[in-house]
Amino acid sequence: MLPGQPTPGPKKRPNFSLRGIQQHNPFESFSKVVDLSGKLNFEGKAVLHSQGVDFNAGRKYNIKMGDFDSRCEIGRGQFGVVSKVFHRPTKVIMALKEIRLQLDELQLNQILMELNVLHEASSPYIVDFYGAFFIESCVYYCMEYMECGSLDNMFHVGCPEDVLARIAYSMVSGLKFLKDKFNIIHRDVKPTNVLVNSSGEIKLCDFGVSGKLNASLAKTRVGCENYMAPERIKSGASDQGYTVQSDIWSLGISLVEMTTGKYPYPLNGRPTTSVFLIMQDIINGPAPSVDTENYSEECRDFISRCLEKDPNDRPSYAQLLEHPYLVRYQNTHVDMTGWAQNALRSSPSSS
Structure with missing residues (x-):
């Protein structure tokens, strides 16, 4: 310490208390959608879980990852992949589309839009829908396999x-x-x-x-x-x-x-x-x-x-x-x- 300088007081410790500070958790905005029990809940419209999807109108699709034998990858996009799979319970070849979930409202709306169209569409000009499920951070659609x-x-x-x-x-x-x-x-x-x-x-x-x-x-x-x-x-x-x-x-x-x-x-x-x-x-x-x-x-x-x-x-x-x-x-x-x-x-x- 140099001569003439005041004697320093006790050193103040930084306050790391979180009390009174607004903390933003990105999951908070989606807590009504991403359920802690492992479900993806589109309130009043549909609930996706590891065993399938339940729509509000009463229609349910019971399908899960354990039902499939993977054959090969047939496509890849920005958010995930599409695979050719064999569904053992029905012995049907399907296309399994994986969407990696992001905490983004636009993407959640897109998932719901596609689910709504696929499960309600009954047309020879729209690809057939076999079900969907949700595991951890991925949504899976099960659809008709189009060989070409x-x-x-x-x-x-x-x-x-x-x-x-x-x-x-x-x-x-x-x-x-x-x-x-x-x-x-x-x-x-x-x-x-x-x-x-x-x-x-x-x-x-x-x-x-x-x-x-x-x-x-x-x-x-x-x-x-x-x-x-x-x-x-x-x-x-x-x-x-x-x-x-x-x-x-x-x-x-x-x-x-x-x-x-x-x-x-x-x-x-x-x-x-x-x-x-x-x-x-x-x-x-x-x-x-x-x-x-x-x-x-x-x-x-x-x-x-x-x-x-x-x-x-x-x-x-x-x-x-x-x-x-x-x-x-x-x-x-x-x-x-x-x-x-x-x-x-x-x-x-x-x-």
């Missing part, structure tokens, strides 16, 4: 016009069912969300980002930007909203992709993967078109109507189902089974 995977797995065998018509019919019928039954818009229509089985049946999947329509409008920019309609991209900075016509645009882009085997943007063959430049092309550039040599005028007209830049100029689902292109192939034999099984045999991933 998604439409993007089919590019290597091409898509003849008659097959494309059946794909379009199934997609439109599935989207119309969602609108009529649940008053919702899919919002993520793209080839990876359309599944194919070995019989050539086409079914929609992935309803987590589907949204309720309020006075025929939806809001919020969720889904894959590459397949978004121009008005959806532009509405991201406003409250204008958008309608089911935006899913019709996404349908059109998906069909163009099926005819060429590649995503149609960016325009003019520019070598870029910039989402910003692609969205600029979607808003400001002409809509993609279909090859005139390999596809009929009826087919090209159907797709061009889906890709009208003004959503008010796009037809409704009912009008699309009455289009001459779809009507013609509904009354014509189309070998969907042969097309699907050829793709399955020749797939690079087949073993």
Whole structure:
């Protein structure tokens, strides 16, 4: 100590008491959802647990992890994986989709939306639902196994016009069912969300980002930007909203992709993967078109109507189902089974 400095008093200890301090536990906001007993409780709607899922309307699905023999992984995404599994009690091959739970309200809402759609949907154009359960930090959906995977797995065998018509019919019928039954818009229509089985049946999947329509409008920019309609991209900075016509645009882009085997943007063959430049092309550039040599005028007209830049100029689902292109192939034999099984045999991933 230097001369002239005051004698120091007793050293104060830091106060580590938590009393009076507001502590934030991230689980507090979700305590009504994530039950300490190991249940995921969507109050008044559904309860997921390790033995299955119970819906408020009384429907129950008793299914659990111990019932399965794992076969192989068939897909992987941002939040988890999809596996091919064998359900011993029923002797049924299923697709088991795992979602790693995060304490995020948007993700919880997406889980509930997908559960609601899957367990209430009774349509040949929607993938079948076998149940769901919750273990620790993961939600598991048990769904119909579609052997050929998604439409993007089919590019290597091409898509003849008659097959494309059946794909379009199934997609439109599935989207119309969602609108009529649940008053919702899919919002993520793209080839990876359309599944194919070995019989050539086409079914929609992935309803987590589907949204309720309020006075025929939806809001919020969720889904894959590459397949978004121009008005959806532009509405991201406003409250204008958008309608089911935006899913019709996404349908059109998906069909163009099926005819060429590649995503149609960016325009003019520019070598870029910039989402910003692609969205600029979607808003400001002409809509993609279909090859005139390999596809009929009826087919090209159907797709061009889906890709009208003004959503008010796009037809409704009912009008699309009455289009001459779809009507013609509904009354014509189309070998969907042969097309699907050829793709399955020749797939690079087949073993």
